[in-house]
Amino acid sequence: MRSLRRSTWFRSLALVSATALALTGCSNNSGSTSTNSDRGPITYVQGKDNNNVIRPILQKWNDAHPDEKVTFKEQSDNADQQHDDLVQHFQAKDADYDVVSVDVIWTAEFAAKGWLQPLKDDFAIDTSSLLKPTVAAATYNDTLYAAPVTSDGGLLYYRKDLVPTPPKTWDEMMADCQIAKQQNIDCYAGQFAQYEGLTVNVSEAINTNGGTIVGSDGKTPTLDTSQAKAGLQRLVDGFKSGNIPQSALTYQEEQGRQSFEAGKLLFLRNWPYVYSLASTDGSSVVKDSFAVAPLPGVSGVGTSSLGGHSAGMSVYSKHKGTALDFMKFLESEEIQRLFVTQASNAPVMSKLYDDADLNKQLPYLSTLKTSIENAVPRPVSPFYPALTKAVQDNATEALKGTKSVDQALTDMSAAIKAASGS
Known part of the structure; x- marks a missing residue:
């Protein structure tokens, strides 16, 4: 959660559209041969459950699915540590990390490396009820790679x-x-x-x-x-x-x-x-x-950076059928309501922002919807860790006055080129 105009949707789409990289690792050929009919216990991995919302949600699932129970692997509350933990287990082809919480800024990186199961064909999920920017943030190379679960806007x-x-x-x-x-x-x-x-x-x-x-x-x-x-x-x-x-x-x-x-x-x-x-x-x-x-802009509503998390299925999971159903469960209206009422997490289901009872309980919801609808992801890149470092290093110098804006942007560009090998 802490873990952004021509047309908001088209700009969001443009930022997540096709990349020129040849993605030889984006299929699950190097992962498990598990299909959407393979079922059994799975593990769900996410950052620290500070609001104690995910444990009751998992209990709901486990009560209804005694033969397909979900075990919770709780990470730290530090986003960088969460990212590095996922990378380590993906690189090890760990089949025990079945479904993982993916920050919207990690989708491109994980998808480009072939670690996430593409959500298409037998693994397709229905996104028609979800806010379009949240779907865009979970999409890479015109393919959905994660199921939007919670969103966020400034x-x-x-x-x-x-x-x-x-x-x-x-x-x-x-x-x-x-x-x-x-x-x-x-x-x-x-x-x-x-x-x-x-x-x-x-x-x-x-x-x-x-x-x-x-x-x-x-x-x-x-x-x-x-x-x-x-x-x-x-x-x-x-x-x-x-x-x-x-x-x-x-x-x-x-x-x-x-x-x-x-x-x-x-x-x-x-x-x-x-x-x-x-x-x-x-x-x-x-x-x-x-x-x-809403955040102020040049002549009206400004552009928020889109925040939030999606659920990604590891290509190495041996129980992808259960993993797929669990991801759909996280997107269900019942669970989306729990996320917003119990943890103040922005839902990804569009209609909840217009719910009269929720707006009475959480008066900021309609404003938040405006923020998310006018949001775009941070730079969508398989080189994101190096890219964000380039932004942080040089923007800091500009804000402190130790670099001019022109020099900061020039150095930022050079660092991004070096990171991507372009």
């Missing part, structure tokens, strides 16, 4: 007692920073520490201004544009003006949330999980004085 948290009408554009938000100065608080923060969250925020800035980081092949940098420059420049200018405090250079999700809850921030870009905490934490001084809005 939201703008704001002090409704100080700003009755939320800004619709970045410029309007920057103008509202005078209110923060009058209140002697900081104006705006996102996630600007040197980690994955920085890639999220930089991608949002560039995408909102109409730019991209790489092309549809997943390896050719596309940063030498006025749009990309304008996107990164607006963040740099925010730090230069003081509208984004220098302390935000150390902010991951939690530092920003804590600052906002303490009443020290006028605006915060963060994920939906913040809503329930800011509303209920005993230490929150804004529980009755904040609201959420």
Whole structure:
């Protein structure tokens, strides 16, 4: 969860469309010969179950399928460690990692390496009821490789007692920073520490201004544009003006949330999980004085980086029939409702965002739907780990003022080319 315009859908599709790489390993020829009729116990692997939602869900499955029980392999709560653990077991052709939780940024990498079972033909799943960007994020080389399970989109948290009408554009938000100065608080923060969250925020800035980081092949940098420059420049200018405090250079999700809850921030870009905490934490001084809005853009709603996780089936699984049914179970309406009500995880089923009872319980849902519908994935690339490092390293220098925006983008492009061998 922490673990982004011409037309939102078409831009999302473009980012996940066909790559020029020859994918000799994308079939399951090197994996198990298991078919969709092979059934038996399986293991489900995902990060730490902080909200204690997946265990009750697995119990529901196990009660109904005593001969096909799912064992939970819980990873750490660190996304990089989760990624490396999956890579290690895939490389070992471990048949015990049957179904794995795949961050949307890992789909291309795992699919390109032939580790995920393509969800087509006998393994096809129905995605017609799901939000299109979530399906796009689980697609690679025009093939679905994972089943969308939870989504995520960035939201703008704001002090409704100080700003009755939320800004619709970045410029309007920057103008509202005078209110923060009058209140002697900081104006705006996102996630600007040197980690994955920085890639999220930089991608949002560039995408909102109409730019991209790489092309549809997943390896050719596309940063030498006025749009990309304008996107990164607006963040740099925010730090230069003081509208984004220098302390935000150390902010991951939690530092920003804590600052906002303490009443020290006028605006915060963060994920939906913040809503329930800011509303209920005993230490929150804004529980009755904040609201959420879509991220501000150039002339209207901005572009969020798409977040979330899908369920991927290992090509090495020996019980792919059970694995397929379990993935469909995770996408069922009953389980999707549990994800959103018990863990504040954004559902992938479109109709739930318009459910009156859910909206009464979770007032941010309609805003979140707008965010997700206007979201695009972070750069879709089989070289993503190296790509995100290139973004983080050079964006950090630009935000600190130790590199110009032009130089940062030039060096970012060079690092991406080196990583992809292009």
